[in-house]
Amino acid sequence: xxxxxxxxxxxxxxxxxxARWEIPxxxxxxxxxxxxxxxxxxxACYGVKCCVLGADLSKMDAAERxxxxxxxxxxxxxxxxxxxxxxxxxxxxxxxxxxxxxMIMLNSLTYAKLSQLYGQDMKxxxxxxx
Numbered sequence: 453x454x455x456x457x458x459x460x461x462x463x464x465x466x467x468x469x470x471a472r473w474e475i476p477x478x479x480x481x482x483x484x485x486x487x488x489x490x491x492x493x494x495x496a497c498y499g500v501k502c503c504v505l506g507a508d509l510s511k512m513d514a515a516e517r518x519x520x521x522x523x524x525x526x527x528x529x530x531x532x533x534x535x536x537x538x539x540x541x542x543x544x545x546x547x548x549x550x551x552x553x554x555m556i557m558l559n560s561l562t563y564a565k566l567s568q569l570y571g572q573d574m575k576x577x578x579x580x581x582x
Contacts, residue, residue, distance in 0.1 A: 454478040454522065454529045454570070456509060457536030459486035466533055471498040478503045478522060478529065481536065503527065509536050510554035515565030528577075532570045534563045 453470050457463035459481035470477055471494040479487045484506035491502035505521060507514050522529060537559050540547050 453531035453533060454480060454518075454566075455533040455535060456480045456566070458490060459483045463533070463535040464490060466535060467494065467502075470531070470533075471500045471502075474498065474500050475531065476501040476503075478505055478527060480505045480507050480509075480518060482506060482508050509562045510538070510558040512557065515562050515569060518566065519569040529570050529573065530577075532566060534566055 453475050455463055455467050455470070455477055458467045458477075458479040460483075463481070467477060467479060467490060477494070477500065479491055479502055481487050484504060487504040487506065491504050494500055494502050503525075505518060507518055509515075538555050539559075540551055540555065544552070
């Protein structure tokens with residue numbers, strides 16, 4: 453399973469639950485230190501293999517880089533958990549354009565790209581309904 457936003461909150465809770473089912477994971481988030489600590493804990497408690505991949509999903513090429521890294525490492529992804537997300541407080545008219553762009557990139561485009569890239573792989577393995 454590949455879990456984005458795995459360093460804290462709901463993403464971390466999903467990673468723990470997947471580990472309880474002994475599902476190996478690729479943990480993705482910006483904070484590599486938190487991811488590494490989580491991976492260590494999951495491996496120690498549940499004996500499940502965890503890979504850590506630091507990535508900023510608000511970057512234009514994040515999805516492609518993540519997919520490329522897993523493909524080159526020979527890691528097959530059968531479960532994709534698009535969990536990472538950002539939001540801002542206050543009025544949209546008061547937000548910086550750069551913050552809005554990051555939010556849209558992470559919350560929409562990167563999710564769509566990850567779903568498409570890994571969905572294609574799953575379809576080839578006949579793991580997805582179409």
